[in-house]
Amino acid sequence: MAVLFVRAAGRRPAVAAFAAAAAAVAALVVPGSAVAAGAAQPAVPSAAQPPVVQNAAQAAPPVYSDAAALGKLLFNDPALSASGRMSCATCHSPSHAYGPPNGLAAQFGGPDLRSQGTRAVPTLRYVLNRTPRWVHVQASSFAERVTDADAAPTGGFTWDGRFNRLQDQATFPLFNPNEMANRDPVKVVAQIEHAPYGARFRQVFGDTIFATPAAALRQAMYAIERFQLEDPSFHPYTSKFDYYLDGKVQLSAAELRGKRLFDDPTSGNCASCHLDQSGVNGAHPLFTDYTFEALGVPRNPELRANRDPAYYDEGLCGPLRTDVASNKAYCGLFKTPTLRNVATRAVFFHNGRFHTLRDALRFYVERDTDPAKWYPKDAHGRVQKFDDLPVALRVNVDTTDEPLTRKAGGRPAWNERDIDDVIAFLKTLNDDYPLDNGPHAQKVAGGR
Numbered sequence: 512m513a514v515l516f517v518r519a520a521g522r523r524p525a526v527a528a529f530a531a532a533a534a535a536v537a538a539l540v541v542p543g544s545a546v547a548a549g550a551a552q553p554a555v556p557s558a559a560q561p562p563v564v565q566n567a568a569q570a571a572p573p574v575y576s577d578a579a580a581l582g583k584l585l586f587n588d589p590a591l592s593a594s595g596r597m598s599c600a601t602c603h604s605p606s607h608a609y610g611p612p613n614g615l616a617a618q619f620g621g622p623d624l625r626s627q628g629t630r631a632v633p634t635l636r637y638v639l640n641r642t643p644r645w646v647h648v649q650a651s652s653f654a655e656r657v658t659d660a661d662a663a664p665t666g667g668f669t670w671d672g673r674f675n676r677l678q679d680q681a682t683f684p685l686f687n688p689n690e691m692a693n694r695d696p697v698k699v700v701a702q703i704e705h706a707p708y709g710a711r712f713r714q715v716f717g718d719t720i721f722a723t724p725a726a727a728l729r730q731a732m733y734a735i736e737r738f739q740l741e742d743p744s745f746h747p748y749t750s751k752f753d754y755y756l757d758g759k760v761q762l763s764a765a766e767l768r769g770k771r772l773f774d775d776p777t778s779g780n781c782a783s784c785h786l787d788q789s790g791v792n793g794a795h796p797l798f799t800d801y802t803f804e805a806l807g808v809p810r811n812p813e814l815r816a817n818r819d820p821a822y823y824d825e826g827l828c829g830p831l832r833t834d835v836a837s838n839k840a841y842c843g844l845f846k847t848p849t850l851r852n853v854a855t856r857a858v859f860f861h862n863g864r865f866h867t868l869r870d871a872l873r874f875y876v877e878r879d880t881d882p883a884k885w886y887p888k889d890a891h892g893r894v895q896k897f898d899d900l901p902v903a904l905r906v907n908v909d910t911t912d913e914p915l916t917r918k919a920g921g922r923p924a925w926n927e928r929d930i931d932d933v934i935a936f937l938k939t940l941n942d943d944y945p946l947d948n949g950p951h952a953q954k955v956a957g958g959r
């Protein structure tokens with residue numbers, strides 16, 4: 512009962528929050544700007560398909576569609592890969608909050624499962640049906656860029672926001688040589704046709720659907736999208752923090768202290784990007800504002816791509832994204848991820864550079880006070896701060912938001928005890944918190 516209630520509450524669309532964000536963006540640019548105004552519009556539905564739930568401005572449908580049920584089978588089917596051994600669920604593990612099942616910086620795919628990707632697998636929980644469309648509000652001058660008139664880019668799917676629709680995103684891993692590595696769309700469609708769920712696919716999308724492979728593939732991607740948006744496993748809202756927001760449990764002293772450090776604009780200042788306030792309509796927070804930032808995460812030698820010293824993953828500037836690469840102010844920026852279930856992960860940041868939450872947090876508070884701890888030295892013994900970006904682009908790294916403003920030798924915003932408490936707080940974002948009766952009831956009462 513309790514779970515149902517929470518789920519229903521959590522599912523309420525964050526219309527207010529999204530509208531507020533869009534309005535904030537609009538207010539920051541020229542009033543009535545076509546870019547900002549257009550951004551709040553839902554996706555233009557293609558003629559061939561029903562409208563897409565693109566963002567929180569549209570509510571999730573009350574029933575579980577046939578397409579979503581089919582999408583679940585597609586999401587979990589390894590036969591849809593060149594290796595025959597990799598499905599979407601291999602990397603987005605349902606038992607790991609749809610994040611990676613291991614601590615690898617990037618997963619291995621391809622026909623023989625030996626080609627390493629270049630980015631860490633993000634969780635698919637919570638964020639997908641509330642991700643706003645990509646918004647690119649370009650500052651018209653340098654003066655504007657350094658003043659409040661400039662707004663950070665927002666939204667879109669993947670670390671660089673290059674997809675606006677989940678059905679478009681889904682084709683990427685299917686055909687990416689490092690992932691599911693298919694080459695021929697017609698073959699993928701043939702797999703679906705001859706899969707145990709082939710007949711069901713016909714029932715849902717029409718008897719003749721397989722006669723037009725392009726249409727069949729489009730519907731398959733649509734089905735995967737529906738699954739990701741509709742299935743309750745993507746938004747359970749069963750964390751201790753959710754129950755806390757609903758007044759069902761209390762946070763412990765350490766968790767509350769951690770939250771204060773997380774919120775305090777003069778300390779962690781984390782909540783300025785990883786939003787933790789409920790929406791006006793009660794929608795529970797997702798710990799992201801979907802904006803893009805360059806944090807200067809150190810280069811990760813675990814990534815094979817990094818063996819080439821000329822290779823850089825510049826996020827918005829490519830190499831995976833190409834449409835906004837000319838705007839050098841955006842090079843090195845990646846999307847702010849949700850922190851829900853973050854304490855269950857064993858790999859952090861877009862390049863998977865860190866493997867414990869503690870190190871990820873230490874990096875935030877010690878990046879500037881003790882750079883030598885995080886970055887390598889060059890031949891002259893100089894610390895190569897922000898070494899995962901070409902020298903000319905390192906100016907893009909955020910040095911204005913707390914706690915990223917400190918001087919070398921200064922005092923970090925948090926000490927180890929503070930970090931303990933923030934970790935305790937972040938652990939309250941793990942789903943499946945045992946509420947009410949059952950063997951764990953004692954723990955709940957004790958505030959854990």
Ligand code: HEC
Nearest residue numbers: 598599602618620630631632633668669670671681684690
């Ligand atoms: C080999 C591992 C792997 C496989 C297989 C895989 N993904 Fe991903 N997925 C990733 C990585 C890595 C990213 C981040 C990609 C980027 O930033 O370019 C990602 C990103 C995503 C995102 C964007 C999430 C967000 O918050 O923006 C979605 C949605 C997604 N994947 C769905 C799928 C679907 C659907 C499939 C199957 C068709 C799939 N993935 C297969 C590794 C994988």
Ligand code: HEC
Nearest residue numbers: 779780781784804808845846847848859860861871875912
């Ligand atoms: C200015 C916006 C901003 C602030 C402030 C901020 N973050 Fe982040 N956070 C990001 C972005 C952007 C990323 C992804 C960066 C990347 O991978 O290059 C990120 C990534 C993370 C990750 C890795 C999550 C994952 O799934 O890989 C953790 C953990 C995290 N932040 C915690 C914090 C904490 C704790 C604070 C406060 C000390 C904080 N953040 C402050 C924007 C911010």
